[in-house]
Amino acid sequence: xxxxxxxxxxxxxxxxxxxxxxxxxxxxxxxxxxxxxxxxxxxxxxxxxxxxxxxxxxxxxxxxxxxxxxxxxxxxxxxxxxxxxxxxxxxxxxxxxxxxxxxxxxxxxxxxxxxxxxxxxxxxxxxxxxxxxxxxxxxxxxxxxxxxxxxxxxxxxxxxxxxxxxxxxxxxxxxxxxxxxxxxxxxxxxxxxxxxxxxxxxxxxxxxxxxxxxxxxxxxxxxxxxxxxxxxxxxxxxxxxxxxxxxxxxxxxxxxxxxxxxxxxxxxxxxxxxxxxxxxxxxxxxxxxxxxxxxxxxxxxxxxxxxxxxxxxxxxxxxxxxxxxxxxxxxxxxxxxxxxxxxxxxxxxxxxxxxxxxxxxxxxxxxxxxxxxxxxxxxxxxxxxxxxxxxxxxxxxxxxxxxxxxxxxxxxxxxxxxxxxxxxxxxxxxxxxxxxxxxxxxxxxxxxxxxxxxx
Amino acid sequence: xxxxxxxxxxxxxxxxxxxxxxxxxxxxxxxxxxxxxxxxxxxxxxxxxxxxxxxxxxxxxxxxxxxxxxxxxxxxxxxxxxxxxxxxxxxxxxxxxxxxxxxxxxxxxxxxxxxxxxxxxxxxxxxxxxxxxxxxxxxxxxxxxxxxxxxxxxxxxxxxxxxxxxxxxxxxxxxxxxxxxxxxxxxxxxxxxxxxxxxxxxxxxxxxxxxxxxxxxxxxxxxxxxxxxxxxxxxxxxxxxxxxxxxxxxxxxxxxxxxxxxxxxxxxxxxxxxxxxxxxxxxxxxxxxxxxxxxxxxxxxxxxxxxxxxxxxxxxxxxxxxxxxxxxxxxxxxxxxxxxxxxxxxxxxxxxxxxxxxxxxxxxxxxxxxxxxxxxxxxxxxxxxxxxxxxxxxxxxxxxxxxxxxxxxxxxxxxxxxxxxxxxxxxxxxxxxxxxxxxxxxxxxxxxxxxxxxxxxxxxxx
Numbered sequence: 001x002x003x004x005x006x007x008x009x010x011x012x013x014x015x016x017x018x019x020x021x022x023x024x025x026x027x028x029x030x031x032x033x034x035x036x037x038x039x040x041x042x043x044x045x046x047x048x049x050x051x052x053x054x055x056x057x058x059x060x061x062x063x064x065x066x067x068x069x070x071x072x073x074x075x076x077x078x079x080x081x082x083x084x085x086x087x088x089x090x091x092x093x094x095x096x097x098x099x100x101x102x103x104x105x106x107x108x109x110x111x112x113x114x115x116x117x118x119x120x121x122x123x124x125x126x127x128x129x130x131x132x133x134x135x136x137x138x139x140x141x142x143x144x145x146x147x148x149x150x151x152x153x154x155x156x157x158x159x160x161x162x163x164x165x166x167x168x169x170x171x172x173x174x175x176x177x178x179x180x181x182x183x184x185x186x187x188x189x190x191x192x193x194x195x196x197x198x199x200x201x202x203x204x205x206x207x208x209x210x211x212x213x214x215x216x217x218x219x220x221x222x223x224x225x226x227x228x229x230x231x232x233x234x235x236x237x238x239x240x241x242x243x244x245x246x247x248x249x250x251x252x253x254x255x256x257x258x259x260x261x262x263x264x265x266x267x268x269x270x271x272x273x274x275x276x277x278x279x280x281x282x283x284x285x286x287x288x289x290x291x292x293x294x295x296x297x298x299x300x301x302x303x304x305x306x307x308x309x310x311x312x313x314x315x316x317x318x319x320x321x322x323x324x325x326x327x328x329x330x331x332x333x334x335x336x337x338x339x340x341x342x343x344x345x346x347x348x349x350x351x352x353x354x355x356x357x358x359x360x361x362x363x364x365x366x367x368x369x370x371x372x373x374x375x376x377x378x379x380x381x382x383x384x385x386x387x388x389x390x391x392x393x394x395x396x397x398x399x400x401x402x403x404x405x406x407x408x409x410x411x412x413x414x415x416x417x418x419x420x421x422x423x424x425x426x427x428x429x430x431x432x433x434x435x436x437x438x439x440x441x442x443x444x445x446x447x448x449x450x451x452x453x454x455x
Numbered sequence: 456x457x458x459x460x461x462x463x464x465x466x467x468x469x470x471x472x473x474x475x476x477x478x479x480x481x482x483x484x485x486x487x488x489x490x491x492x493x494x495x496x497x498x499x500x501x502x503x504x505x506x507x508x509x510x511x512x513x514x515x516x517x518x519x520x521x522x523x524x525x526x527x528x529x530x531x532x533x534x535x536x537x538x539x540x541x542x543x544x545x546x547x548x549x550x551x552x553x554x555x556x557x558x559x560x561x562x563x564x565x566x567x568x569x570x571x572x573x574x575x576x577x578x579x580x581x582x583x584x585x586x587x588x589x590x591x592x593x594x595x596x597x598x599x600x601x602x603x604x605x606x607x608x609x610x611x612x613x614x615x616x617x618x619x620x621x622x623x624x625x626x627x628x629x630x631x632x633x634x635x636x637x638x639x640x641x642x643x644x645x646x647x648x649x650x651x652x653x654x655x656x657x658x659x660x661x662x663x664x665x666x667x668x669x670x671x672x673x674x675x676x677x678x679x680x681x682x683x684x685x686x687x688x689x690x691x692x693x694x695x696x697x698x699x700x701x702x703x704x705x706x707x708x709x710x711x712x713x714x715x716x717x718x719x720x721x722x723x724x725x726x727x728x729x730x731x732x733x734x735x736x737x738x739x740x741x742x743x744x745x746x747x748x749x750x751x752x753x754x755x756x757x758x759x760x761x762x763x764x765x766x767x768x769x770x771x772x773x774x775x776x777x778x779x780x781x782x783x784x785x786x787x788x789x790x791x792x793x794x795x796x797x798x799x800x801x802x803x804x805x806x807x808x809x810x811x812x813x814x815x816x817x818x819x820x821x822x823x824x825x826x827x828x829x830x831x832x833x834x835x836x837x838x839x840x841x842x843x844x845x846x847x848x849x850x851x852x853x854x855x856x857x858x859x860x861x862x863x864x865x866x867x868x869x870x871x872x873x874x875x876x877x878x879x880x881x882x883x884x885x886x887x888x889x890x891x892x893x894x895x896x897x898x899x900x901x902x903x904x905x906x907x908x909x910x911x912x913x914x915x916x917x
Contacts, residue, residue, distance in 0.1 A: 051722025052691040054781035055631030058790045065796040068588075093584035098576045106573040106805065113768070114566040121556040121766040121899075125531075154617055154769075154803070161798035165624070165652060168518030169632065185797045189628060228515045259514025289511040304584040305804035306576070307617070318510060319517035328521045334528040335648045336624035341617070341803045342767040343569065437584075 057191045060203070066181045066423040067091045073407075074417055081415070087446045089374075090417035092237070092392065092435040094302040096366060099359035102301065102350040109346035123339045126330065127152025127310070131345050134352040135310055139269075139295070143282040149314050149326065151333055152348070154307040154340045156267050156296040157182050163263060163292065163311070164190040166325075166332045171228035174207035176219065178238055178424030178431070180265065183231040201426040210427050213386065213397070217241035221250060226258040232281075233265035235272060238424045238433040239395045240387015242277035248284050255290040261317065261325070262291040267309075270300045270364055272390045288314035292325070297344075299392065301351045301360050308344040367392045370443040371436035377447040378434075381454045392436040395421070399430055406432050414449040520654045523666070529644045529885040530554045536869075537879045544877065550908045552836075553879035555700070555854065555897040557764040559828060561809075562821035565763060568812035572805050586801045589792065590615025590772070594807050597814040598772055602732075602757070606744040612776050612788065614795055615810070617769040617802045619730050619758040620645050626726060626754065626773070627653045628798060629790050634691035637670035639682065641701055641886030641893075643728065646694040664888040673889050676848060676859070680704030684713060689721040695743075696728035698735055701886045701895040702857045703849015705739045711746050718752040724779065724787070725753040730771075731853045733762050733826055739852065750776035754787070761854065762822050763813045770806040829854045832905045833898035839909040840896075843916045854898040857883070861892055868894050876911040 063069065070090045078086060112118025126132070132147040140150075153159045160182045169191030175183045187193050187206060194204020202208050207227050209219030217239050232251060234243040243251070255262050262281060269279035278284065281291045296309035313326040350356045375388040378396045386395040398406045403420035410416050410432070419435075421428030436443070526532060533553045541549060575581025589595065595610045603613075616622045623645050632654035638646045650656050650669060657667025665671055670690045672682035680702050695714060697706040706714070718725045725743060732741035740746065743753045758771035775788040812818045837850040846859040860868045865882035872878050872894070881897070883890030898905070 051782050052630075052634060052724050054783055054785050055629060055790065056633070057631055058629070058793060061793065065793065068796050091585065095582070095584065097578055097582040100577045103573045103577040106576075107570040110566050110569040110573060110805070110809075113561045113764075114563050115560055116901075119558070119560045119764070121558060121764070122554065123767050155800050157800045158798065161628070165628070166518060166521070167515075168520055169654065170518075171515060182797060189794070189797065191632065256511075259512075261513055261515050290513060302576075302582070302584070305586050305801070307800065307803040316510070318512045320512055320514050321517055322510070322512055323517050323522075328518065331521060331524065331527065332652070334531050335645060335652065336621065338618050338620045338769065339767070341769040341806050343573070343805050344803050347573075 057189050057193075060188050060193065060195055061185065062196050065185060066419070069423070070417065070419055073411065077411055077415075077417075084415045087416045087438070087442050087449075089434045089436075089438060089443075089446060090419050092299065093437055094299060094304050094367075095437050095439060096302060096363050098302045098306075098347075099356065099363070101353070101356050101359060102347050105350035105356075106306075106343050106347040109343050113342075120342050123342050123345070125334045125337060125339045126150075127340060128342070128345050128349075131349050131352075132310075134349055138352045138357070139280060140282060140312070143280060144288065145282055145312055145314065149312055151311045151313065151329065152340050152345060153309045153311060153333075153337070154344070155298060155309040156265065156294045156311075158337075159294050159309060159311045160263075160265075161186045161189075162332050162336060163294070163329070164192075165336060166329050167192075167229060172205060172207070173229040173231060174209055174224065174227040175231045175425070176211045176233065176236065177208035177427030178211070178421060179231065180233055180237045181424060183263075184425070201422075208425060208427065211236070211239060211241070212427060213384065217386070218243060218247045218250075221254045224254070226260065228260055230255060230260055230262045231265065232262055233267070235268040235277070235391035236387075236393075237265075237268065237391065238387075238393050238419065238421065238428065238431075240389065240391035240393045242272055242274065242390035244276070245278055245283070248278055248281060248287075252281070252284045252287050252290060256286060259320070260290065262287075264291050264293045265295075266293055267296040268299055268391045269295065270360070271368065271392055273368060274390055277390055282312070282314075288316045290317070292317065297348055297351060300364070301347070302363065303344065303347070303351075306341075306344045306347060308340055308348045366440075367436050370438060370440065373443050373447050374434050374436055377450050378454075381451060383454070388436065394434040394436065396432050396434065397430060398432060401430060403429055403431055410450075410453070414446075414453045416446050416449060520652055523651050523656065523658055524648065525659050528648060529881070532885070533879065533881055536873065540873055540877070540879075547877040548907075549877045549879060550900065550904045550911075551879045552896045552898070552900060552905075552908055553881045555761070555899055557761060557766050557829075557899050558901055559764060559825050561764045561768075562818070562825065564815070564817045564821050565809050565812045569768075569805050569809040572808035576804075583804055586804050586807070588796045588799060588801045589613075590802060591804070591807050591811075594811050594814075595772075597811055601814045601819065602742060603744060603774070606742060607750065608744055608774055608776065612774050614773045614775065614791065615802050615807060616771045616773060616795075616799070617806070618760060618771040619728065619756045619773075621799075622756045622771060622773045623726075623728075624649045624652075625794050625798060626756075626791070627655075629787070629794050630655075630692060635668060635670070636692040636694060637672055637687060637690040638694045638887070639674045639696065639699065640665075640671035640889030641674065641883060642694065643696055643700045644886060646726075647887070664884070671887060671889065674699070674702060674704065675889065676846070680848070681706055681710045684717045687717070689723065691723055693718060693723050693725045694728065695725055696730070697739075698731040698853035699849070699855075700728075700731065700853065701849075701855050701881065701883065701890065701893075703851065703853035703855045705735055705737060705852035707739050708746070711740055711743060711749075715743070715746045715749050715752055719748060722782070723752065725749075727753050727755045728757075729755055730758045730761060732757065733822070734830060734854055735852045736830070737852055744774070744776070750778045752779070754779065759810055759813060762826060763809070763818075764825060765806070765809070768803075768806050768809060770802055770810045828902075829898050832900060832902065835905055835909055836896055836898055839912055843913065845916075850898070856896040856898065858894045858896060859892060860894060863892060865891055865893060872912075872915070876908075876915050878908050878911060 264281035297303035371388040384397040388394040407420035421431030674680040727743035759765040848857040869882040883893030
């Protein structure tokens with residue numbers, strides 16, 4: 001039936017393909033240049049090539065993004081062992097239901113959209129002012145951060161890429177090593193990085209600031225060359241380390257001395273339990289002139305699927321020619337984005353109400369109790385365990401072993417998914433990241449299996 | 456910084472621009488404000504505050520590509536004009552026929568599904584965390600079935616997103632800075648602006664109001680709003696929107712067949728924006744994939760925004776066929792997938808639940824009703840301008856009416872209409888130099904507002 005006719009009558013759904021989906025998550029053979037990898041496109045179709053060259057930056061990426069890789073390992077394992085009771089402590093995905101008060105607010109917003117008074121079309125690209133104000137009041141009280149310096153988004157991963165688009169290909173970056181892969185991958189994509197050096201496992205033109213147990217997971221800044229941008233995540237994914245006030249003072253001073261911009265990822269700020277470690281870079285005096293802060297409702301509110309986050313760009317942050325960074329970020333947000341869903345934003349506002357916030361703290365406590373159980377399991381086996389106190393990640397050391405090797409072994413022998421430290425950079429080799437998101441029974445079961453296997 | 460903070464946050468320092476005329480705001484950071492001498496009063500010359508001159512600057516260079524942009528994005532500029540007008544006339548009944556923003560409530564069959572999903576997130580069985588970045592299976596399948604059923608586009612060719620505008624930029628990230636692009640002139644500003652940001656273009660050339668290195672394909676009443684492809688230079692990427700924003704023109708099967716052939720002959724990729732396909736009245740193709748061979752040369756973006764009133768809910772999709780290959784044989788879809796997995800994290804699961812409800816038989820019917828309502832608005836606006844003797848285009852296949860004001864500056868007409876009737880429209884030059892002399896009137900609005908607006912137009916132009 002011609003498409004035009006189809007749309008003018010009531011659509012009777014045709015039978016939907018129930019084949020297993022093409023596994024986009026697996027791109028292990030993504031090596032560019034003439035190799036078609038998994039795709040089974042025959043040679044004859046290759047005559048229909050276009051003359052549009054592939055983006056050379058994307059060619060530089062050596063494999064798929066880390067977490068879809070983990071997902072594809074999971075699928076393979078499940079196909080091999082369909083009856084295995086798999087425990088997923090790999091991808092840091094929240095598991096506990098969102099408190100009622102928050103989903104109720106979202107449902108109300110939704111129902112309002114069906115009424116004349118409650119209908120809302122395009123929102124401000126920067127976010128609803130009420131939400132921006134609530135974020136400022138809740139997280140940046142007394143730090144001099146104003147609502148109009150806060151840009152609401154659909155999550156930190158998206159913001160990282162928008163910030164990279166903002167900064168462009170001609171800036172240099174430094175990352176912690178290990179670090180959340182999106183900083184490096186987005187840098188490669190935007191054209192800031194050189195080729196991947198196989199021997200070191202590092203991309204050219206990126207400075208990797210080693211963070212390990214030897215240096216208390218804080219880089220030796222005196223040995224760190226200047227870059228334009230410094231990505232810094234605290235509490236850290238994957239190591240779980242929360243930088244101290246003194247460490248962050250050093251970092252801000254370093255950025256100031258070098259005229260650099262810190263992009264501070266505070267997505268796990270709500271997990272800090274030590275009552276000391278700063279939750280925001282803006283707790284450090286002078287940070288407003290050198291830092292951007294990104295954050296997210298994902299791990300704070302279980303919004304991993306709902307999609308909501310924010311970025312703070314202080315008006316004091318200026319490019320070398322005096323132009324405010326905030327104005328250009330606003331331009332990116334208005335041109336490459338169209339605002340976070342108004343439903344998610346209604347949920348966000350409820351998260352920041354006293355009741356909502358308290359309910360979320362309870363969920364976070366639950367995850368941190370999980371973390372304690374996992375930490376104990378590894379410690380009791382005499383392994384060196386890091387993290388788990390100010391972040392929902394446990395970072396365990398397996399000296400002398402390949403992290404993908406340990407990952408595979410744990411998966412094969414205990415049916416537990418983790419993440420190999422190497423996935424976060426060469427500095428992650430010999431480590432395994434275990435996430436503390438999960439139902440208590442699963443965490444306890446995982447703990448039992450690990451103790452049994454590793455004894 | 457205090458001087459700058461007093462100004463509207465999005466005023467970009469630039470001299471002349473297509474967007475800022477006729478208000479010739481010249482922003483200079485070191486502007487001194489002085490007061491003229493009057494009798495014997497003491498005058499204070501207020502120079503730039505000291506703290507601004509000694510404000511700390513990082514050593515990070517501003518992205519030269521963004522510096523090329525001449526002004527703010529078009530629609531926030533329109534919003535600013537509207538806000539300024541309201542300040543001037545606080546009691547004016549401003550009617551917004553500018554930014555194409557939907558106004559009618561979302562049908563309940565759709566919102567009830569979203570409410571259900573919201574509540575489910577509070578339960579153990581119903582909670583879901585990260586979704587597949589490409590979108591939920593059921594929704595991808597429903598999209599394939601509803602829009603591409605017999606066109607050979609499969610579920611896994613479809614990538615669900617938070618809207619077409621975001622997808623346009625993600626596509627630009629896939630393509631990178633070393634490709635050339637062509638756009639219709641006039642066109643939806645996001646294509647050109649995202650191209651500038653990505654570094655694909657040269658500087659803005661003030662005399663012709665075009666960015667260097669972009670091929671502008673003129674679309675006018677004279678050529679039936681379809682470019683003369685024989686005079687269009689080859690580019691890697693061709694952005695094409697049909698039904699068109701802002702002209703409302705819908706390309707015919709013959710024209711699209713030409714376009715696909717042009718792309719095939721040149722080894723180019725068409726990015727086909729079908730956001731208004733469901734507004735089509737005439738028997739024209741809704742999807743580029745109705746044209747044989749299109750799967751090897753085209754990507755299609757689409758959106759729930761104008762179909763379901765999802766402008767604030769945020770949901771759209773992009774189709775990248777498996778058959779679309781770069782010059783080295785690498786499938787474009789694999790790179791798009793990589794971008795989607797790295798630079799994005801999926802559309803909101805609640806919005807996706809709404810999308811699925813949109814594609815149920817009831818949902819499709821409900822969307823058709825709302826679209827029908829806006830089409831009726833469009834008809835009223837078209838009739839009004841026709842009756843006033845204007846040459847009117849569009850309106851038949853899109854919720855936009857493209858009115859010709861020969862010999863006049865579109866920003867002048869925009870300002871005149873705003874000043875005299877308190878109606879916000881969009882000046883044609885905001886969509887490119889080919890839009891000069893035209894005004895775009897959008898047909899989204901409550902019926903009474905549209906009728907009232909038409910009364911005022913009649914009063915002004917009689």
